Amino acid sequence: MRIFLTLLRRELGAFFLSPTGYVIIAAVTLILGLTYDVLITNLLGDKPQEMPITELFYASYIFWLIVLLIAPVITMRLFAHEKYSGTFETLMTTPVNDLQVVASKFAASIIFYMITWLPMLACLYVVRHFTNQHESLDAGMIGGTYLGIFLVGCLFLAIGCFASSLTRSQMAAAMVSFVLGIALFLLSFLGGAITSPENWTSEVLSYFNLFDQMHNFSRGVVDTKAMIFYVSLTFFFLFLTLRAVESRRWK
Amino acid sequence: MIEVKNLSKRYAGRHAIRDISFSVNRGEIVGLLGPNGAGKSTTMRILSCFMPATSGTARVSGFDVFHQSEEVRRRIGYMPENNPLYPEMRVREYLKFRARLKGLGWRRSRQRVDTVMEQCSLTGVSRRIIGQLSKGYRQRVGLADALSHEPELIILDEPTIGLDPHQIRAVRELIKNLAGKHTVLISTHILPEAEMMCNRMLIMYDGKVLAADSPENLQRLMAGSSQIVAEIAAPAAELREILSQMQGIESIDVSASDGEFHRCAITPRNGYDLRPAIFAIARERGWVLRELTRNRHSLEDIYVQITKPDEEE
Numbered sequence: 001m002r003i004f005l006t007l008l009r010r011e012l013g014a015f016f017l018s019p020t021g022y023v024i025i026a027a028v029t030l031i032l033g034l035t036y037d038v039l040i041t042n043l044l045g046d047k048p049q050e051m052p053i054t055e056l057f058y059a060s061y062i063f064w065l066i067v068l069l070i071a072p073v074i075t076m077r078l079f080a081h082e083k084y085s086g087t088f089e090t091l092m093t094t095p096v097n098d099l100q101v102v103a104s105k106f107a108a109s110i111i112f113y114m115i116t117w118l119p120m121l122a123c124l125y126v127v128r129h130f131t132n133q134h135e136s137l138d139a140g141m142i143g144g145t146y147l148g149i150f151l152v153g154c155l156f157l158a159i160g161c162f163a164s165s166l167t168r169s170q171m172a173a174a175m176v177s178f179v180l181g182i183a184l185f186l187l188s189f190l191g192g193a194i195t196s197p198e199n200w201t202s203e204v205l206s207y208f209n210l211f212d213q214m215h216n217f218s219r220g221v222v223d224t225k226a227m228i229f230y231v232s233l234t235f236f237f238l239f240l241t242l243r244a245v246e247s248r249r250w251k
Numbered sequence: 252m253i254e255v256k257n258l259s260k261r262y263a264g265r266h267a268i269r270d271i272s273f274s275v276n277r278g279e280i281v282g283l284l285g286p287n288g289a290g291k292s293t294t295m296r297i298l299s300c301f302m303p304a305t306s307g308t309a310r311v312s313g314f315d316v317f318h319q320s321e322e323v324r325r326r327i328g329y330m331p332e333n334n335p336l337y338p339e340m341r342v343r344e345y346l347k348f349r350a351r352l353k354g355l356g357w358r359r360s361r362q363r364v365d366t367v368m369e370q371c372s373l374t375g376v377s378r379r380i381i382g383q384l385s386k387g388y389r390q391r392v393g394l395a396d397a398l399s400h401e402p403e404l405i406i407l408d409e410p411t412i413g414l415d416p417h418q419i420r421a422v423r424e425l426i427k428n429l430a431g432k433h434t435v436l437i438s439t440h441i442l443p444e445a446e447m448m449c450n451r452m453l454i455m456y457d458g459k460v461l462a463a464d465s466p467e468n469l470q471r472l473m474a475g476s477s478q479i480v481a482e483i484a485a486p487a488a489e490l491r492e493i494l495s496q497m498q499g500i501e502s503i504d505v506s507a508s509d510g511e512f513h514r515c516a517i518t519p520r521n522g523y524d525l526r527p528a529i530f531a532i533a534r535e536r537g538w539v540l541r542e543l544t545r546n547r548h549s550l551e552d553i554y555v556q557i558t559k560p561d562e563e564e
Contacts, residue, residue: 018339086333
């Protein structure tokens with residue numbers, strides 16, 4: 001545990017000791033700001049909005065754009081850069097075990113990822129402050145939204161960790177995790193396209209409907225089916241990462 | 252301390268090391284000597300548990316590097332080739348992080364970091380960012396890291412590469428001072444360096460250990476083929492005749508130099524040192540002797556020398 005915390009501190013530090021971390025936060029804040037602008041325009045429209053505010057924020061494609069883009073950028077460095085610069089060798093020849101390394105890198109990336117979403121709280125606060133209907137933005141909805149962001153993030157960051165553990169090149173790691181992420185995301189629409197006969201395929205595909213699942217989270221609806229889906233896939237990819245890190249002992 | 256038995260490593264069809272065996276005793280400073288690609292780094296990586304061997308066993312203070320790798324890693328301080336560091340961290344911060352990784356407690360890591368920084372003269376740069384340090388300082392940070400948990404065995408892969416002569420001297424002094432307290436395994440491709448620092452040298456070539464002995468013994472072995480060059484002012488025929496009557500001479504080659512000087516290249520038998528005898532002859536005859544040297548062998552010659560019997564088989 002002590003070693004895990006030491007590693008976690010250094011991994012988190014790495015985000016903030018180099019410009020990369022700040023660039024990512026700035027980029028996410030910019031995109032969030034644009035979404036916020038869309039939201040305000042919608043709220044000021046003539047017709048009353050039926051959708052909850054958080055849903056307006058996150059049922060949009062922009063949310064997915066952020067997740068799909070930043071997860072590879074956050075994770076590409078984790079293993080690939082250490083392998084490239086050789087520090088992987090100094091790291092793995094200390095008495096740390098592979099699980100501690102994988103866990104600390106993943107934990108650091110998810111903590112950093114959640115930090116990049118913090119500016120959104122300010123946007124929500126402003127909306128809440130300047131509307132007279134406070135119930136339109138309650139704690140459950142915000143909590144659900146953040147839980148959704150967290151779970152989706154876990155999954156995509158785990159994919160990124162796995163991609164990074166496969167290669168020495170950060171570019172290759174980013175591309176692999178981006179492609180895997182996009183493929184997984186597009187399964188959401190495949191389900192919609194072939195629903196006509198209700199059989200097991202559509203049943204299975206409904207589990208992969210990330211888009212609808214996020215939709216539910218942003219309404220404050222926490223579905224255990226979705227939670228189990230995210231958590232188990234996250235563990236699956238972290239397991240693959242662990243195997244990839246161990247694999248240098250098989251060669 | 253180290254026991255290596257029949258160790259082999261193959262990378263995709265190519266042998267990096269083949270069937271090497273050697274052992275190192277506690278407190279020794281052992282140099283792994285060889286040209287690039289001889290398998291030095293591979294051997295060190297296996298000993299430091301970074302990668303497994305294809306076959307054979309290696310033990311460090313009785314623990315197998317594959318099956319008891321954590322125990323082994325606790326006992327070694329390893330500095331890889333090119334000394335990779337985290338460039339964004341500060342010196343003290345980095346050393347402390349590494350000491351904690353190696354399982355040292357909060358207090359102990361602070362003490363040890365202070366000690367090794369003193370030992371490697373890093374105290375003045377403790378707050379500097381590693382990426383902005385000179386190569387010499389960075390090398391010392393790597394060394395300090397390898398020493399920080401007082402390991403029984405220190406493995407240094409090319410610790411003096413890319414340093415200026417002054418820095419090389421400092422690093423050598425540092426390594427020499429480790430003798431006795433720690434066992435040290437160093438790789439290098441510079442012969443005089445190994446001679447200066449090590450109690451014993453292992454010469455590697457093409458994945459095999461060709462010779463393992465003390466620098467003095469190896470020197471004797473190598474001297475066998477060393478050549479003596481003498482420039483003497485005397486008639487060529489007379490020179491050839493008198494010199495070839497000397498004891499312990501294998502062959503002689505006389506060629507004309509400028510003026511009345513002749514250049515004699517003499518190969519002695521069994522490393523016999525003929526220089527005093529040549530001087531005696533010159534004095535006796537009243538010949539002018541303007542040069543008398545024994546060619547010291549470069550590392551390259553030694554490889555050639557040692558690999559020769561293999562090729563003839």
